[in-house]
Amino acid sequence: MSCGACAGGCGRCSRGRKGAEKRLALIGNPNSGKSTLFNALTGGHARTGNWHGVTVGVQSRPADLGGVRAEVFDLPGLYAMRAYTREEEVARRAAEGEYDLAVCVADALALPRSLSLLADVLRSGRPAVLVVTMTDALKKRGGRLDAPALSLRLGVPVLAVCARRRGDVARLCAFLRAALEAPPAPPGAKYGAQPAPPGTKNGSPSAFPAAAGPVPAEELLRGVWEAGRPRQSRVETWLYTPAAALPLFAACFLLVFFLAFGPGMPGVWLKEGTETLVSDLCGAGLARLLEGAGSPVGAALARAVFGGAGMVLSFLPQLAILYAALFLLEESGCMSALAFLTDGLFEKIGLTGRAVFSLLMGFGCTAAAILTTRGLENEKLQRRVICILPYLSCSAKLPVYLMLVSAFFGGRCFALVGLYLAGVLIACAAAALLRGRGEEEFVLEMARLQCPSWRSVGRSLLHELCRFAAKVATVVAAVLVAVWFLLSFSFSFEYVGAESGRGMLAVLCRGLKYLFYPMGIDRWEVALAALTGLIAKESVAGTLALFFGSDLTAAMSAPSAAAFLAFLLTCSPCVSAIAATAREAGIRRALAYAAFQTASAFLFSYIVYALLSRGAAAAVLLAALAPAAAACILFFGFRHEKKHRNKTTVSARLHRRTLRAGFVRLFAPSARGGDPRQRRAGPPERPARPGRRSGLVHDREGRGAPLLRRRVRGRKRARRRQVRGRQHRGPRRGAERTRRAGGAPAGPQHLRPARLRPDRRGRMRPARSLPRPSRAQRVRGALFSPVLRAGSGLHGVPEKGQPRRPREGLARARRGV
Amino acid sequence: MKLPELPAGTSAEIVSVLADGALLPRLQMLNLSPGKRVQVLRVAPFGGSVLLDAEGVRVALRRSLAAKIAVRPLPAEEGV
Numbered sequence: 001m002s003c004g005a006c007a008g009g010c011g012r013c014s015r016g017r018k019g020a021e022k023r024l025a026l027i028g029n030p031n032s033g034k035s036t037l038f039n040a041l042t043g044g045h046a047r048t049g050n051w052h053g054v055t056v057g058v059q060s061r062p063a064d065l066g067g068v069r070a071e072v073f074d075l076p077g078l079y080a081m082r083a084y085t086r087e088e089e090v091a092r093r094a095a096e097g098e099y100d101l102a103v104c105v106a107d108a109l110a111l112p113r114s115l116s117l118l119a120d121v122l123r124s125g126r127p128a129v130l131v132v133t134m135t136d137a138l139k140k141r142g143g144r145l146d147a148p149a150l151s152l153r154l155g156v157p158v159l160a161v162c163a164r165r166r167g168d169v170a171r172l173c174a175f176l177r178a179a180l181e182a183p184p185a186p187p188g189a190k191y192g193a194q195p196a197p198p199g200t201k202n203g204s205p206s207a208f209p210a211a212a213g214p215v216p217a218e219e220l221l222r223g224v225w226e227a228g229r230p231r232q233s234r235v236e237t238w239l240y241t242p243a244a245a246l247p248l249f250a251a252c253f254l255l256v257f258f259l260a261f262g263p264g265m266p267g268v269w270l271k272e273g274t275e276t277l278v279s280d281l282c283g284a285g286l287a288r289l290l291e292g293a294g295s296p297v298g299a300a301l302a303r304a305v306f307g308g309a310g311m312v313l314s315f316l317p318q319l320a321i322l323y324a325a326l327f328l329l330e331e332s333g334c335m336s337a338l339a340f341l342t343d344g345l346f347e348k349i350g351l352t353g354r355a356v357f358s359l360l361m362g363f364g365c366t367a368a369a370i371l372t373t374r375g376l377e378n379e380k381l382q383r384r385v386i387c388i389l390p391y392l393s394c395s396a397k398l399p400v401y402l403m404l405v406s407a408f409f410g411g412r413c414f415a416l417v418g419l420y421l422a423g424v425l426i427a428c429a430a431a432a433l434l435r436g437r438g439e440e441e442f443v444l445e446m447a448r449l450q451c452p453s454w455r456s457v458g459r460s461l462l463h464e465l466c467r468f469a470a471k472v473a474t475v476v477a478a479v480l481v482a483v484w485f486l487l488s489f490s491f492s493f494e495y496v497g498a499e500s501g502r503g504m505l506a507v508l509c510r511g512l513k514y515l516f517y518p519m520g521i522d523r524w525e526v527a528l529a530a531l532t533g534l535i536a537k538e539s540v541a542g543t544l545a546l547f548f549g550s551d552l553t554a555a556m557s558a559p560s561a562a563a564f565l566a567f568l569l570t571c572s573p574c575v576s577a578i579a580a581t582a583r584e585a586g587i588r589r590a591l592a593y594a595a596f597q598t599a600s601a602f603l604f605s606y607i608v609y610a611l612l613s614r615g616a617a618a619a620v621l622l623a624a625l626a627p628a629a630a631a632c633i634l635f636f637g638f639r640h641e642k643k644h645r646n647k648t649t650v651s652a653r654l655h656r657r658t659l660r661a662g663f664v665r666l667f668a669p670s671a672r673g674g675d676p677r678q679r680r681a682g683p684p685e686r687p688a689r690p691g692r693r694s695g696l697v698h699d700r701e702g703r704g705a706p707l708l709r710r711r712v713r714g715r716k717r718a719r720r721r722q723v724r725g726r727q728h729r730g731p732r733r734g735a736e737r738t739r740r741a742g743g744a745p746a747g748p749q750h751l752r753p754a755r756l757r758p759d760r761r762g763r764m765r766p767a768r769s770l771p772r773p774s775r776a777q778r779v780r781g782a783l784f785s786p787v788l789r790a791g792s793g794l795h796g797v798p799e800k801g802q803p804r805r806p807r808e809g810l811a812r813a814r815r816g817v
Numbered sequence: 818m819k820l821p822e823l824p825a826g827t828s829a830e831i832v833s834v835l836a837d838g839a840l841l842p843r844l845q846m847l848n849l850s851p852g853k854r855v856q857v858l859r860v861a862p863f864g865g866s867v868l869l870d871a872e873g874v875r876v877a878l879r880r881s882l883a884a885k886i887a888v889r890p891l892p893a894e895e896g897v
Binding site for chain 2: 079080082083084109110113116227230240241242243246336339340341342343344345347348352353439440441442443444445446448
């Protein structure tokens, strides 16, 4: 049972709760080993990894603590009760929920920090115990921890464990059982609650004040805990050296691909063995048995299902290799090094280094990766990552890639690497297109490197593979059976055979195939296969195998296959990923993303087919143009910001080139010279204030330019009257102002000589609007107007046909003042 | 002096942190508050982030964020 939102309080969770069952909540800093303890206590399969923010939702499982039944809740990591990221918000809400015992999990190496969280928990009046993990790492660094003494000082039961050791897990069970049976004394007189002077040295129960301000954790831990000296190992030195680490990572990725897909490598021959076992031995054997029993329909079904499922299941060994690499990367702590190294690149496309966790996971399963995006810094960033995740080929797409690639293209390994790379490039391009104006913040605590525990890697691997096999056995098999049924039976439920083309689905899918015509595919079976991909990507391969076996040349030509691959690469993810998106970003966004991705995938594949089938000339042309275009975008691309300024009656559109011009900056853009529209970036803007004329916003120092914000609605009139120095412009009520500004003759309007102007037909008429103010007036106006005073760096390019701003007058004013 | 101006390998003491909102307590939890000592371990390529050691906590900070932290460089022997 699990509830994504809370550990207690909500009706969903308590409904399934037995009266006597106690609830334990694992609370602690990120990467302190909560999920590892959770798995050890409950035998669950919570995702673990050596980086910060693996767990993003609350999960729970019943556990047997040596006779006492309890329900254990695993919370995302939390630094303090004040949440910064969204997964912390989830954890905070859960930590404030209802449970019987708070198990504060602390990393032995960062104990001082964890104590403030413990103080927060105790302050809320809940019974709590402290479990210190990773004691082996502490010992290795030469540190030490005296748990009983710490327990005495804190007034809270403390246990030091290493979750990898079996004996320690048993000790933990006994410890928690004791704590549940005799709850620790109410925290009224304990650490974190009662303000009292620092206690004694001899280890008697003392209470440190923590009611206000930070906890003096160092003082509290003096004598009972020593951190030891951190030593930077050689691996770490290499890993954090960019010049060495990036090629190393690239080489590792290529090696994994080669192991999985290279000719003569373990991945390939294991795959062939599995395929033979499932489809040839099991499927054919069962079909022969059924035929012998006199049931040709059953035999056909068995052949279809085992053929398709065996085809998909045979990718299990290759998946195992990919997943093993991913888990090793996670457990060893290299992920955060990768995040640190790639943050600079990600910054260019508007993401942060943290996104590398989700993106790498996207190669495993898009739906799971979408759920991990909650750990990202903000919602907009999360949405961008969700948008680009489907372009990273998930493991379920692998079977169909392999099937198409091995049927049409030589050099399977290279073709696959190319496909994956193309996906990555498309994802980067999409992210760059979607990136917003705002600067993202990136702050990430680095995980310590450690030798990955083979047991936990093996456990995760086995779980993941079982999940894949279960999915093939249930979802894919069900799809295959349904497809087979709809194909083999006509609308009058008469068995017509799958090849006859008179089945229900055959008739229905005839319409769909027209969408695939521009890819050079005229078989409705392919359209059907693409459609089943919406349910699960594995079924595409299964359905294709159902119709064509492993020989796809009957279905399409090589250019069509390339276009179909391009379609599969970019089309919308399966329903489980759409559901995950809906959970994170809302159902409307999820559907919109899926629709857009499918539409763009069709367009993209049409282009690919057109390029490939229209001969090499077009492709060569494109290949020549693409680097040039890329270079242009990278180095010389610039962005304009348009500012609409309607100061008084003159409305001008101002351009300015932003300083973030291009992705790679060859030369720092300067405010002087070159493009006159370039302007120096000013200090932060000052927000609009009621009473200030229009919505103009100025920077604080007055050096930058005024920026036009929205008008503050409903206050226009009132503000106008307050404003001083609004002397020129304003055609209808302008005369009075002009007089006050000292520019025009005094006296009521009817006493002044009327200014005459030629109208359209050339007759002299009294001017309806006031003429342009004189230069002196304009300079004076510039002095009084906050706009112009601030606008020293503003070089506006007025719209055509409008008067220019008095620039030289302004310059003089500036010199003078 | 701002934090990103420090070359890799040097130590410094934090003078002030100009972050706002929820970021400030977060940085505080990561030992990035005035008075603490930091050492710049590495600087990432592509103008990315800086890797710091803040009294035992290893943190990666984007350069724009690190620029909000003012530091006073320490002589080499005083480093953390």
